Amino acid sequence: MLTVARPPDFGEEVETEAVVENSRRHAHHIQKPLKDKAPNAHLEVSVGHPAVKITAYAESHGIDLIVMGHRGKTLFERWLIGSVAKKVISYAPCSVYVVR
Numbered sequence: 001m002l003t004v005a006r007p008p009d010f011g012e013e014v015e016t017e018a019v020v021e022n023s024r025r026h027a028h029h030i031q032k033p034l035k036d037k038a039p040n041a042h043l044e045v046s047v048g049h050p051a052v053k054i055t056a057y058a059e060s061h062g063i064d065l066i067v068m069g070h071r072g073k074t075l076f077e078r079w080l081i082g083s084v085a086k087k088v089i090s091y092a093p094c095s096v097y098v099v100r
Contacts (some may be wrong), residue, residue: 001034001043002057003027004050020047051087059093066096 005023007016027045035043046053058066070085089096 001031001041002054003031003043003045004053005045005047006050007047023047050084051091054084054088055091055093064094066092066094068096068098070098070100 005020005027007023008019024045024047031043031045034041044057046057054066054068057063066088068085068088070083085096085098089098
């Protein structure tokens, strides 16, 4: 399972590092219950743009299927900032299953 922590778009280097570290801790916290239920599962945290990291990870690890969630933002929000799921579907080297 890959969790991607997205760094802030703006800010000082020190602020960015603090935000990224906080995001990493949050991702590990989210993954802990999964690790407890599936001790053999491979869990990883990466930092960067989610769509780029997910598609690159799938390509470099020979992944057959990407399963991901969708936040369900409004139409205007999706148009304004784009959808990670939409970008992953467009660029993934394998099939993508989006859960709403």
